[in-house]
Amino acid sequence: MSKPKIQKEAIFTILENIFGTGSVQKEVSYNWMASPGKMDDAGEYTNIIQSLVNYRNKIEFVKTHKPNCDFVIESKKIIVEYDERQHFSEARKIALEAYPSNVMLFFDKEKWIEYCEKINAKDNDPHFRDEQRAFYDSVRDIASDKNGYNLYRIKDNEFDWTSKDAESKMRYLLSIREEK
Numbered sequence: 633m634s635k636p637k638i639q640k641e642a643i644f645t646i647l648e649n650i651f652g653t654g655s656v657q658k659e660v661s662y663n664w665m666a667s668p669g670k671m672d673d674a675g676e677y678t679n680i681i682q683s684l685v686n687y688r689n690k691i692e693f694v695k696t697h698k699p700n701c702d703f704v705i706e707s708k709k710i711i712v713e714y715d716e717r718q719h720f721s722e723a724r725k726i727a728l729e730a731y732p733s734n735v736m737l738f739f740d741k742e743k744w745i746e747y748c749e750k751i752n753a754k755d756n757d758p759h760f761r762d763e764q765r766a767f768y769d770s771v772r773d774i775a776s777d778k779n780g781y782n783l784y785r786i787k788d789n790e791f792d793w794t795s796k797d798a799e800s801k802m803r804y805l806l807s808i809r810e811e812k
Contacts, residue, residue: 642793669696693764
């Protein structure tokens with residue numbers, strides 16, 4: 633399978649084919665997606681933050697930041713994230729297990745937890761990077777739902793997005809997940 637950069641470019645092209653040229657934006661951030669800067673402002677993220685802090689006693693990841701979204705189709709309120717290997721860590725598993733029960737997800741959380749257990753990626757530069765990435769992914773998931781967006785996650789190496797069946801696969805993924 634081709635490298636993640638090529639796969640992401642293929643996904644962008646597919647999304648433009650589906651939704652129209654110029655309808656897909658890359659690397660978008662929103663003010664409403666800003667992560668809380670400290671524990672006492674954490675709101676619905678409190679349990680996630682506490683679980684991540686308990687994991688390795690790192691707190692430095694808790695700071696105000698507006699994470700970018702890989703692809704946004706604003707007219708449809710759709711966000712598509714392409715999760716490479718480094719997104720499947722023990723910290724991400726811990727964060728997923730701490731999600732509020734009322735969050736609507738457009739990916740299979742249990743499958744993502746299994747991938748985290750299987751891949752168990754590690755990125756310690758800086759030393760709290762796993763927690764930081766897991767937290768930002770959590771902010772994207774929860775803030776998107778809270779603001780009326782459907783956030784779809786695609787796992788790297790799960791499908792070849794340069795293949796001839798890629799557009800039908802994307803249409804299938806989006807329609808099936810929208811029905812959940």
